[in-house]
Amino acid sequence: MNEIEDQDPLADEDRRLSALLRGVQAEANPAVWMRARTRLEAGHGAAPARRLDGLLHWLTRPVAMAAAAAVLVVSLGTGVRILSSVVDSPTLESVATTDATSLIESLLESGTATNSTESPATGSEGTAPGDSGGTS
Amino acid sequence: MDEPRGGALDPQTDVPLIERLRRRDLEALGELFRLHGAAMTTLARSLLRDPDQADDAVEEALLRIHRAAPGFRGASSLKSWVLQIVANLCRDQLRRRRFDGGRPEDLDPLATRGLSVNPGPEWDARLDHEKLLAQLERAIDRLTEEQREAVLLRDRLGLTYEEAAQAAGVTVEVLKARLFRGRQALKQMLRGSGEVEA
Numbered sequence: 001m002n003e004i005e006d007q008d009p010l011a012d013e014d015r016r017l018s019a020l021l022r023g024v025q026a027e028a029n030p031a032v033w034m035r036a037r038t039r040l041e042a043g044h045g046a047a048p049a050r051r052l053d054g055l056l057h058w059l060t061r062p063v064a065m066a067a068a069a070a071v072l073v074v075s076l077g078t079g080v081r082i083l084s085s086v087v088d089s090p091t092l093e094s095v096a097t098t099d100a101t102s103l104i105e106s107l108l109e110s111g112t113a114t115n116s117t118e119s120p121a122t123g124s125e126g127t128a129p130g131d132s133g134g135t136s
Numbered sequence: 137m138d139e140p141r142g143g144a145l146d147p148q149t150d151v152p153l154i155e156r157l158r159r160r161d162l163e164a165l166g167e168l169f170r171l172h173g174a175a176m177t178t179l180a181r182s183l184l185r186d187p188d189q190a191d192d193a194v195e196e197a198l199l200r201i202h203r204a205a206p207g208f209r210g211a212s213s214l215k216s217w218v219l220q221i222v223a224n225l226c227r228d229q230l231r232r233r234r235f236d237g238g239r240p241e242d243l244d245p246l247a248t249r250g251l252s253v254n255p256g257p258e259w260d261a262r263l264d265h266e267k268l269l270a271q272l273e274r275a276i277d278r279l280t281e282e283q284r285e286a287v288l289l290r291d292r293l294g295l296t297y298e299e300a301a302q303a304a305g306v307t308v309e310v311l312k313a314r315l316f317r318g319r320q321a322l323k324q325m326l327r328g329s330g331e332v333e334a
Contacts, residue, residue, distance in 0.1 A: 013323055020272055021291035023265075024246060025254045026181045028173025032191050033166060036198035040162060 187250030
Protein backbone atom coordinates (compact mmCIF):
# COMPACT_ATOMS: atom_id res chain seq x y z
CA MET A 1 0.00 0.00 0.00
CA ASN A 2 2.69 2.42 1.07
CA GLU A 3 4.77 1.58 -1.96
CA ILE A 4 1.87 2.38 -4.25
CA GLU A 5 1.27 5.63 -2.41
CA ASP A 6 4.93 6.56 -2.61
CA GLN A 7 4.96 5.97 -6.32
CA ASP A 8 1.75 7.88 -6.99
CA PRO A 9 2.85 10.88 -9.09
CA LEU A 10 -0.20 12.92 -8.10
CA ALA A 11 0.45 12.46 -4.37
CA ASP A 12 4.05 13.41 -5.02
CA GLU A 13 2.92 16.52 -6.83
CA ASP A 14 0.63 17.42 -3.93
CA ARG A 15 3.43 16.97 -1.43
CA ARG A 16 5.74 19.16 -3.47
CA LEU A 17 3.10 21.84 -3.77
CA SER A 18 2.40 21.79 -0.03
CA ALA A 19 6.10 22.03 0.73
CA LEU A 20 6.46 25.01 -1.57
CA LEU A 21 3.44 26.76 -0.11
CA ARG A 22 4.69 26.20 3.43
CA GLY A 23 8.11 27.48 2.45
CA VAL A 24 6.93 31.09 2.25
CA GLN A 25 6.39 32.95 5.51
CA ALA A 26 6.60 36.44 6.97
CA GLU A 27 8.05 37.68 10.21
CA ALA A 28 5.88 39.62 12.62
CA ASN A 29 6.72 43.31 12.48
CA PRO A 30 7.38 44.57 16.06
CA ALA A 31 6.47 48.13 14.97
CA VAL A 32 2.89 46.93 14.40
CA TRP A 33 2.54 45.88 18.03
CA MET A 34 4.11 49.15 19.21
CA ARG A 35 1.63 51.19 17.16
CA ALA A 36 -1.32 49.11 18.33
CA ARG A 37 -0.21 49.42 21.94
CA THR A 38 0.16 53.18 21.66
CA ARG A 39 -3.33 53.46 20.22
CA LEU A 40 -4.81 51.25 22.91
CA GLU A 41 -3.10 53.22 25.67
CA ALA A 42 -4.47 56.41 24.14
CA GLY A 43 -7.94 54.86 24.41
CA HIS A 44 -8.55 54.40 20.68
CA GLY A 45 -9.43 50.75 20.81
CA ALA A 46 -11.91 50.68 23.64
CA ALA A 47 -13.80 53.95 23.13
CA PRO A 48 -16.42 52.91 20.54
CA ALA A 49 -17.10 49.63 22.32
CA ARG A 50 -17.50 51.40 25.64
CA ARG A 51 -19.87 53.94 24.09
CA LEU A 52 -21.94 51.17 22.51
CA ASP A 53 -21.91 49.17 25.71
CA GLY A 54 -23.12 52.23 27.60
CA LEU A 55 -25.96 52.85 25.16
CA LEU A 56 -27.06 49.21 25.22
CA HIS A 57 -26.83 49.16 28.98
CA TRP A 58 -28.95 52.32 29.24
CA LEU A 59 -31.53 50.98 26.77
CA THR A 60 -31.99 47.78 28.74
CA ARG A 61 -32.43 49.53 32.08
CA PRO A 62 -35.99 49.23 33.54
CA VAL A 63 -36.13 52.98 34.20
CA ALA A 64 -35.32 53.71 30.58
CA MET A 65 -37.93 51.23 29.40
CA ALA A 66 -40.55 52.71 31.72
CA ALA A 67 -39.67 56.21 30.51
CA ALA A 68 -39.99 55.10 26.90
CA ALA A 69 -43.39 53.50 27.65
CA ALA A 70 -44.59 56.70 29.39
CA VAL A 71 -43.52 58.85 26.44
CA LEU A 72 -45.39 56.48 24.13
CA VAL A 73 -48.61 56.67 26.20
CA VAL A 74 -48.46 60.48 26.44
CA SER A 75 -47.84 60.90 22.74
CA LEU A 76 -50.66 58.49 21.89
CA GLY A 77 -53.05 60.35 24.21
CA THR A 78 -52.11 63.72 22.74
CA GLY A 79 -52.53 62.37 19.24
CA VAL A 80 -56.01 61.01 19.99
CA ARG A 81 -57.05 64.28 21.64
CA ILE A 82 -55.86 66.33 18.67
CA LEU A 83 -57.65 64.02 16.25
CA SER A 84 -60.95 64.15 18.16
CA SER A 85 -60.83 67.95 18.45
CA VAL A 86 -60.30 68.21 14.70
CA VAL A 87 -63.29 65.95 14.02
CA ASP A 88 -65.65 67.84 16.42
CA SER A 89 -64.78 71.39 15.39
CA PRO A 90 -66.57 73.05 12.41
CA THR A 91 -64.74 72.97 9.16
CA LEU A 92 -63.31 76.11 7.60
CA GLU A 93 -65.89 76.00 4.86
CA SER A 94 -68.80 75.93 7.29
CA VAL A 95 -67.26 78.78 9.29
CA ALA A 96 -66.90 80.86 6.12
CA THR A 97 -70.49 80.13 4.99
CA THR A 98 -71.90 81.03 8.38
CA ASP A 99 -69.94 84.29 8.49
CA ALA A 100 -70.99 85.23 4.98
CA THR A 101 -74.67 84.55 5.67
CA SER A 102 -74.69 86.63 8.83
CA LEU A 103 -72.83 89.43 7.04
CA ILE A 104 -75.38 89.51 4.22
CA GLU A 105 -78.23 89.48 6.70
CA SER A 106 -76.83 92.40 8.63
CA LEU A 107 -76.14 94.32 5.45
CA LEU A 108 -79.68 93.72 4.27
CA GLU A 109 -81.03 94.88 7.60
CA SER A 110 -78.99 98.04 7.57
CA GLY A 111 -79.83 98.59 3.91
CA THR A 112 -83.58 98.42 4.64
CA ALA A 113 -83.18 100.85 7.48
CA THR A 114 -81.31 103.40 5.31
CA ASN A 115 -83.80 103.20 2.48
CA SER A 116 -86.72 103.86 4.76
CA THR A 117 -85.15 107.02 6.21
CA GLU A 118 -83.56 108.44 3.04
CA SER A 119 -86.32 108.08 0.37
CA PRO A 120 -88.56 110.98 1.43
CA ALA A 121 -85.64 113.40 1.85
CA THR A 122 -84.15 113.04 -1.65
CA GLY A 123 -87.45 113.35 -3.47
CA SER A 124 -86.30 112.67 -7.02
CA GLU A 125 -84.72 109.38 -7.89
CA GLY A 126 -82.05 109.12 -10.59
CA THR A 127 -80.77 112.69 -10.33
CA ALA A 128 -77.40 113.43 -8.93
CA PRO A 129 -77.78 115.37 -5.71
CA GLY A 130 -75.22 117.99 -6.58
CA ASP A 131 -76.25 118.56 -10.22
CA SER A 132 -77.25 122.17 -10.71
CA GLY A 133 -78.76 121.55 -14.12
CA GLY A 134 -76.24 123.53 -16.13
CA THR A 135 -74.66 127.00 -16.04
CA SER A 136 -76.12 128.51 -19.24
CA MET B 137 -9.93 10.85 23.74
CA ASP B 138 -8.20 13.54 25.77
CA GLU B 139 -6.40 14.89 22.75
CA PRO B 140 -7.89 18.26 21.79
CA ARG B 141 -9.68 18.49 18.46
CA GLY B 142 -7.99 20.47 15.71
CA GLY B 143 -10.13 23.55 16.09
CA ALA B 144 -10.60 23.42 19.87
CA LEU B 145 -8.99 25.59 22.52
CA ASP B 146 -5.61 24.49 23.78
CA PRO B 147 -6.01 24.32 27.59
CA GLN B 148 -2.29 24.83 28.15
CA THR B 149 -1.73 28.03 26.21
CA ASP B 150 -5.10 29.34 24.96
CA VAL B 151 -7.21 29.24 28.12
CA PRO B 152 -4.95 31.27 30.46
CA LEU B 153 -4.19 33.76 27.68
CA ILE B 154 -7.89 34.23 26.89
CA GLU B 155 -8.63 34.83 30.55
CA ARG B 156 -6.08 37.65 30.58
CA LEU B 157 -7.29 39.02 27.24
CA ARG B 158 -10.84 39.14 28.62
CA ARG B 159 -9.59 41.42 31.38
CA ARG B 160 -8.16 43.67 28.62
CA ASP B 161 -4.61 42.96 29.74
CA LEU B 162 -2.28 44.67 27.26
CA GLU B 163 0.62 42.38 28.16
CA ALA B 164 -1.54 39.41 27.19
CA LEU B 165 -2.21 41.04 23.83
CA GLY B 166 1.55 41.43 23.38
CA GLU B 167 1.98 37.75 24.16
CA LEU B 168 -0.68 36.86 21.64
CA PHE B 169 1.22 38.88 19.04
CA ARG B 170 4.44 37.06 19.92
CA LEU B 171 2.66 33.70 19.53
CA HIS B 172 0.58 34.38 16.43
CA GLY B 173 2.01 37.59 14.96
CA ALA B 174 3.97 35.75 12.26
CA ALA B 175 0.89 33.80 11.12
CA MET B 176 -1.20 36.99 11.18
CA THR B 177 1.42 38.83 9.11
CA THR B 178 1.91 35.93 6.67
CA LEU B 179 -1.83 35.68 6.06
CA ALA B 180 -2.33 39.45 5.67
CA ARG B 181 0.65 39.88 3.35
CA SER B 182 -0.31 36.85 1.26
CA LEU B 183 -3.89 38.05 0.87
CA LEU B 184 -3.29 41.76 0.42
CA ARG B 185 0.04 41.54 -1.44
CA ASP B 186 1.14 44.84 0.04
CA PRO B 187 3.28 44.83 3.20
CA ASP B 188 2.17 48.27 4.42
CA GLN B 189 -1.53 47.58 4.01
CA ALA B 190 -1.01 44.14 5.54
CA ASP B 191 0.69 45.60 8.59
CA ASP B 192 -2.15 48.10 8.96
CA ALA B 193 -4.61 45.20 8.84
CA VAL B 194 -2.68 43.31 11.53
CA GLU B 195 -2.60 46.46 13.69
CA GLU B 196 -6.36 46.88 13.29
CA ALA B 197 -6.83 43.19 14.08
CA LEU B 198 -5.00 43.65 17.38
CA LEU B 199 -7.36 46.49 18.32
CA ARG B 200 -10.37 44.36 17.42
CA ILE B 201 -9.05 41.41 19.39
CA HIS B 202 -8.63 43.69 22.40
CA ARG B 203 -12.20 44.96 22.04
CA ALA B 204 -13.81 41.60 21.29
CA ALA B 205 -11.88 39.43 23.76
CA PRO B 206 -14.43 39.74 26.62
CA GLY B 207 -17.08 38.27 24.30
CA PHE B 208 -14.92 35.43 22.95
CA ARG B 209 -16.57 32.19 24.08
CA GLY B 210 -13.78 29.85 23.06
CA ALA B 211 -15.77 27.95 20.43
CA SER B 212 -12.64 27.78 18.28
CA SER B 213 -8.91 27.82 18.97
CA LEU B 214 -7.40 31.19 19.75
CA LYS B 215 -5.25 31.00 16.63
CA SER B 216 -8.16 30.39 14.27
CA TRP B 217 -10.19 33.17 15.96
CA VAL B 218 -7.31 35.59 15.55
CA LEU B 219 -6.75 34.56 11.93
CA GLN B 220 -10.47 34.87 11.24
CA ILE B 221 -10.32 38.51 12.34
CA VAL B 222 -7.29 39.13 10.10
CA ALA B 223 -8.98 37.38 7.15
CA ASN B 224 -12.16 39.43 7.62
CA LEU B 225 -10.21 42.69 7.64
CA CYS B 226 -8.27 41.66 4.53
CA ARG B 227 -11.49 40.69 2.77
CA ASP B 228 -12.99 44.13 3.57
CA GLN B 229 -9.89 45.84 2.28
CA LEU B 230 -9.85 43.78 -0.92
CA ARG B 231 -13.50 44.61 -1.53
CA ARG B 232 -12.79 48.34 -1.17
CA ARG B 233 -9.86 47.96 -3.54
CA ARG B 234 -11.90 46.11 -6.19
CA PHE B 235 -12.27 49.06 -8.52
CA ASP B 236 -8.59 50.01 -8.45
CA GLY B 237 -6.53 49.39 -11.50
CA GLY B 238 -4.34 47.06 -9.48
CA ARG B 239 -0.58 46.59 -9.58
CA PRO B 240 1.30 45.46 -12.65
CA GLU B 241 2.63 41.92 -12.38
CA ASP B 242 5.39 41.94 -9.81
CA LEU B 243 8.88 41.07 -10.95
CA ASP B 244 9.65 39.61 -7.55
CA PRO B 245 6.30 38.94 -5.89
CA LEU B 246 7.76 37.62 -2.65
CA ALA B 247 9.94 40.67 -2.01
CA THR B 248 7.26 43.22 -2.90
CA ARG B 249 4.80 41.48 -0.56
CA GLY B 250 7.22 41.30 2.36
CA LEU B 251 7.31 37.49 2.30
CA SER B 252 10.46 35.45 2.73
CA VAL B 253 11.58 31.96 1.79
CA ASN B 254 11.82 29.41 4.54
CA PRO B 255 13.19 26.22 2.90
CA GLY B 256 11.78 22.95 4.20
CA PRO B 257 13.62 19.61 4.56
CA GLU B 258 11.56 18.05 1.78
CA TRP B 259 12.53 20.62 -0.83
CA ASP B 260 13.90 19.29 -4.09
CA ALA B 261 17.43 20.61 -4.53
CA ARG B 262 17.23 20.27 -8.30
CA LEU B 263 14.61 22.97 -8.60
CA ASP B 264 15.15 26.69 -9.01
CA HIS B 265 13.11 27.62 -5.97
CA GLU B 266 13.28 31.36 -6.39
CA LYS B 267 11.78 31.18 -9.85
CA LEU B 268 9.34 28.48 -8.80
CA LEU B 269 8.06 30.38 -5.77
CA ALA B 270 7.58 33.54 -7.82
CA GLN B 271 5.63 31.46 -10.29
CA LEU B 272 3.56 29.94 -7.49
CA GLU B 273 2.79 33.34 -6.00
CA ARG B 274 1.47 34.56 -9.34
CA ALA B 275 -0.55 31.37 -9.67
CA ILE B 276 -2.06 31.99 -6.19
CA ASP B 277 -3.05 35.48 -7.38
CA ARG B 278 -5.13 33.93 -10.14
CA LEU B 279 -7.19 31.77 -7.77
CA THR B 280 -10.61 32.93 -6.61
CA GLU B 281 -10.65 34.81 -3.29
CA GLU B 282 -12.16 31.80 -1.48
CA GLN B 283 -9.74 29.28 -2.94
CA ARG B 284 -6.77 31.53 -2.19
CA GLU B 285 -7.87 31.90 1.43
CA ALA B 286 -8.33 28.13 1.82
CA VAL B 287 -4.93 27.31 0.32
CA LEU B 288 -3.15 29.91 2.42
CA LEU B 289 -4.81 28.91 5.69
CA ARG B 290 -4.31 25.19 5.24
CA ASP B 291 -1.09 24.90 3.25
CA ARG B 292 0.87 28.04 3.98
CA LEU B 293 -0.06 28.46 7.64
CA GLY B 294 -0.41 24.75 8.31
CA LEU B 295 -3.76 24.98 10.11
CA THR B 296 -5.84 21.84 10.59
CA TYR B 297 -8.98 21.51 8.45
CA GLU B 298 -11.11 22.53 11.45
CA GLU B 299 -8.98 25.56 12.27
CA ALA B 300 -8.83 26.66 8.64
CA ALA B 301 -12.61 26.28 8.29
CA GLN B 302 -13.17 28.34 11.45
CA ALA B 303 -10.79 31.04 10.24
CA ALA B 304 -12.51 31.16 6.85
CA GLY B 305 -15.95 31.15 8.51
CA VAL B 306 -17.17 28.07 6.58
CA THR B 307 -17.79 24.38 7.28
CA VAL B 308 -15.00 21.84 6.95
CA GLU B 309 -16.68 20.36 3.85
CA VAL B 310 -16.81 23.74 2.12
CA LEU B 311 -13.20 24.42 3.00
CA LYS B 312 -12.10 21.03 1.67
CA ALA B 313 -13.92 21.64 -1.59
CA ARG B 314 -12.32 25.07 -2.00
CA LEU B 315 -8.93 23.64 -1.11
CA PHE B 316 -9.26 20.82 -3.61
CA ARG B 317 -10.23 23.17 -6.42
CA GLY B 318 -7.52 25.65 -5.45
CA ARG B 319 -4.81 22.99 -5.42
CA GLN B 320 -5.99 21.59 -8.74
CA ALA B 321 -5.83 25.04 -10.30
CA LEU B 322 -2.38 25.69 -8.86
CA LYS B 323 -1.02 22.39 -10.12
CA GLN B 324 -2.49 23.02 -13.53
CA MET B 325 -0.97 26.49 -13.72
CA LEU B 326 2.41 25.27 -12.56
CA ARG B 327 2.29 22.29 -14.90
CA GLY B 328 1.57 24.72 -17.68
CA SER B 329 4.76 26.56 -16.86
CA GLY B 330 6.64 23.22 -16.64
CA GLU B 331 7.93 23.85 -13.11
CA VAL B 332 6.34 21.42 -10.64
CA GLU B 333 6.98 18.28 -12.68
CA ALA B 334 10.77 18.60 -12.73
